[in-house]
Amino acid sequence: MARYEQIASDLRDAIVRGDYPIGAQLPSEAELALRYSAARGTVRQAVALLAAEGLVGSRQGARRIVLGSERSQSFAELHSFAQWARSMGYRASGTVLSSRRRPCTPAEAVRLSLEPGEEVLAVLRLRRLDGEPVLVERTVYAGWIAPAVERLDPECESVTQELYESVGLVFAYGEHLIDAIAAGSEDARLLGVRRGSPLLRQRRTTTNQEGRPVECSDDRYRAGSVTFSIRNSTSANPLVRRAGD
Amino acid sequence: MARYEQIASDLRDAIVRGDYPIGAQLPSEAELALRYSAARGTVRQAVALLAAEGLVGSRQGARRIVLGSERSQSFAELHSFAQWARSMGYRASGTVLSSRRRPCTPAEAVRLSLEPGEEVLAVLRLRRLDGEPVLVERTVYAGWIAPAVERLDPECESVTQELYESVGLVFAYGEHLIDAIAAGSEDARLLGVRRGSPLLRQRRTTTNQEGRPVECSDDRYRAGSVTFSIRNSTSANPLVRRAGD
DNA sequence: TGCTCTGGCTTGTTTGTACAAGTTCGCCTA
DNA sequence: TAGGCGAACTTGTACAAACAAGCCAGAGCA
Structure with a gap:
């Protein structure tokens, strides 16, 4: 240090x-x-x-x-559901509901810096805190990391940590878009809420240390289960507001 | 420079x-x-x-x-609705719907560093983008700044800018909590959405350069109207996830 | 051909110095 | 007493130098 x-x-x-x-x-x-x-x-x-x-x-x-006296633990916390949950004293679990390879869409090709039509791995996960379902995670992994992801235990608690230990992959940079949407029928069924009820959505793209995109994901949290927090000052802060898209 | x-x-x-x-x-x-x-x-x-x-x-x-090639404009953007809207090419407007002084609640006393029972100014504003209502803002100002706020035009476009020009007040630091909630009946009426439809909520506390709290606010955006964006890296980022409160 | 290893390049950390710019507070004056 | 002035203090900016630590490609070897 x-x-x-x-x-x-x-x-x-x-x-x-x-x-x-x-x-x-x-x-x-x-x-x-x-x-x-x-x-x-x-x-x-x-x-x-x-x-x-x-x-x-x-x-x-x-x-x-x-200005404040609460410590926060930065990137790993934001990125890894399991690490965050553990540090908050929760017991995190999760289940892979589906996992399949398919050609990437044009939008995914841009976000993951892939050639159009290149193969990706789409994974649907349901995450729980202390047994309660709180998060539906729809992740698309770039083809080159897909084999390592497929080798993971479907009940694997921390994907981030497992990928680090198995292939040395480090998630180093990320971009995150946060907004609110209504639960679709699949979201509602998985999270145990009514269709149309509010969800907090976090769309993210993550890259490794070399700047190579690894995954992009659409994560939907049940309302009331998590809150994002940011402190900022006049000099330098990365959070900005964007028009709805 | x-x-x-x-x-x-x-x-x-x-x-x-x-x-x-x-x-x-x-x-x-x-x-x-x-x-x-x-x-x-x-x-x-x-x-x-x-x-x-x-x-x-x-x-x-x-x-x-x-890693990226889009420039973002940081704090002012996050804090001032009007400045952000202008830089995005939107026409921002707003209306003060109610404004009254009252003793602060215990929770507000803590957030604004006030003595229990000290007087505050509670303001309810409806904000519009290109005429469309997108944001309900419930702000509580510390007593010492209340007179300057009450002197503002009820249709004032940028509160931040007006307060700077009239009394030299600068919003320097802020803490923001972001989550999703269902629209209450008042929210629904003002924003023109159905009760229970999803809203993006941003609760914030802002202080001036000396670290003295100025205001705290509960802002609710209509779903789809705005998105918060953050870029982060393994070294240092201020956005964290918190358990629901 | 395929592997290792080394040397040069690049970023990270630390120290020291000097001056610029803004704040604070006490003193002095009107 | 109220206000202005200035000195001391504090943070911001810039330069220079040295070494540590990690990356990468090319040379050399099996």
């Missing part, structure tokens, strides 16, 4: 613990540099991490202030 | 223009430093900006790669 990550971690713990309550000022960079025997640049990298997490805010000329 | 922002802007334009298509490699830091006659550290600040926007990804040892 890098020095600046250690410092960030230490400061984060102090904030979460309440040493620096919301609204309080953080020590100055100079003081932190002295305290940790590090250069000011290193301290700046540390607090930049906290700022990116939305825990602290800063303005030129004034001391940094604490 | 800082040197690193100029460099970032220049590179961003090149990416958007297609000089570096998706999947392509960016020049090395050393080469960019030479090209812009800047230190390597300055170049790193520039590409860090692009990485935060999700345009490029990087791994130690390998050249940076282009």
Whole structure:
């Protein structure tokens, strides 16, 4: 772990613990540099991490202030249902309901950077939290990763982790579109809700470290089961609102 | 504009223009430093900006790669309905349906850092895009900003901008919770949809530059009218999933 | 042909220095 | 007392240098 990550971690713990309550000022960079025997640049990298997490805010000329005190665990949490559930203290399970190869649609070819008509693997999964069905996941995997996906246990808890362990695949980047839609008849049957009831939809495309698209997915959460949370500031945040499509 | 922002802007334009298509490699830091006659550290600040926007990804040892080519405009977009609408080419309008002072609830006291029972201003607004009602906004303003809000034109297009111009207020930080819910009877009437139809809900709390909470709001979008979008990577992103509350 | 391994390239981390720009607060004055 | 001024403090920007760590392709070997 890098020095600046250690410092960030230490400061984060102090904030979460309440040493620096919301609204309080953080020590100055100079003081932190002295305290940790590090250069000011290193301290700046540390607090930049906290700022990116939305825990602290800063303005030129004034001391940094604490904005929040809940820690969040970033990408892995957003991407892997199982990892997120585990860290929240839930027991996650899931079932593959269908899995078949087919030629990709033109839209999928664009999203996964494939040649038109190239083969993909379409998987329908139902995910549960503590036994309750909360998520219908319709995922399309690029052909080159399909064999590894097909080898997975249909009841496999964490696809992300299994793919990492079996073929060393790492999900590194993702784009996510979030909106609300009405449950279709299949959604309603699987989630145990009425047709037309509200669902939170997350459409995502994920790529590996080299920027090569791996999968795109349409995930539908039962209303009330999950909430997406974001902290942001005037300087740099990736969440934007888009017109309906 | 800082040197690193100029460099970032220049590179961003090149990416958007297609000089570096998706999947392509960016020049090395050393080469960019030479090209812009800047230190390597300055170049790193520039590409860090692009990485935060999700345009490029990087791994130690390998050249940076282009992940996307759409520019997004960050915080202002997320916060101000009017600014976002304008930048998307829509005509935004809005109407204040009710506005009254009342003592704050215990929950509001916590969210806005107020004393229990302190006075707040509750405003109900209906927002339209090109004349179509798309958003019901229930906002609670802290007492200290209430006078300025009450002076606003009820048909005021951009609250954010008006408050900046009248009292110099800047919305600097925000926390947002996004989920899906069914339309209540008031929501349904105002948005012109059936009761129980899906809405995208965004609950937010906003603070000024000093970290002082200004407002908290419950915004409900008609399904299909807007989509939230986020790009993320293994290193640092602020969006997380939370259990339903 | 197919494999390994190494050397050069590229990004990541850290330190140090200097100056610019904005904030804060106390002091002084009107 | 109210307001303005300025000095000290704090964060932002930029440069330079050095080493660590990971990637990749080409050379060399079996």
